[in-house]
Amino acid sequence: MAETYHYEGLEAELYDSLDELADFEDFSFYQWFADAVAGPVLDLGCGTGRILLPLVERGLEVVGIDSSRAMLDLCEKRLSGAGKGAELAVGDMRNFDLGAKRFGTIMVPGFSIQMLLEDEELEACLSCCRRHLREDGQLIVPTHMPWEMIWDGRDSCPLEKRKEVELSGAGERLVALQGWRLDAQGQRLSLSNRYERRLANGDLLASEEKEMTLRWHLPHEMMQRLGEAGFSDVSVYGDFEFEPPEADSESIVYLARI
């Protein structure tokens, strides 16, 4: 199987400030479903704990798996800062084995499933989830449709500024720039990301460039893969709104039961 993409260096360090998910309003969706089924919860690709930490703060037992040590270290730091704890492990969502432990909820927040580019990687991940789910459990998998790029009409866009954040007190500015290439036929979006840390006067302190490819899955493909992995009861929601998706929904969330 392909090597996993590695979040490390500036990309990991600045994730909570610069990633577009930092301001994304999806937590109440996960919270509602996690509260509805007895735990424990497994957060696959938990990253720095954007969803994991507030779930733990609600008193839920959460296990977090991520392939990046750097992201897990940041998650651990946030947990201890909040006086909380959770079981965290470096692991691969395509191939993990937590022994006899079974979960009431397994979730893959932040569209991390789209980092699995090949069909067999998605199949492997869904099968692992199925094995670790209790009979009454639920799997929550959001996917993202890059309508912004598809409707743009171009098949690529050069690097441009996406986000800028002032670090109050530190006299620093953090800047995220992004360019992209779209392969509509192959359902792949390649992102060129540049992360910068600058002084308030604009002087560059550090920078990093990374390339990432994401695959988007159409609803009928996801339904087929979920069915093949043993999920027979699947509800589909649009944009974390507790309603079916619209034709232009950017987020399509699958809630799958056995």
Ligand SMILES: C[S@@+](CC[C@H](N)C(=O)[O-])C[C@H]1O[C@@H](n2cnc3c(N)ncnc32)[C@H](O)[C@@H]1O
């Ligand atoms: C876009 S971030 C999402 C992080 C977090 N879930 C959130 O919503 O903020 C993707 C995360 O998935 C992790 N990841 C990517 N491929 C993985 C894999 N095969 N197994 C486990 N984690 C993976 C990355 O290290 C990163 O932390």
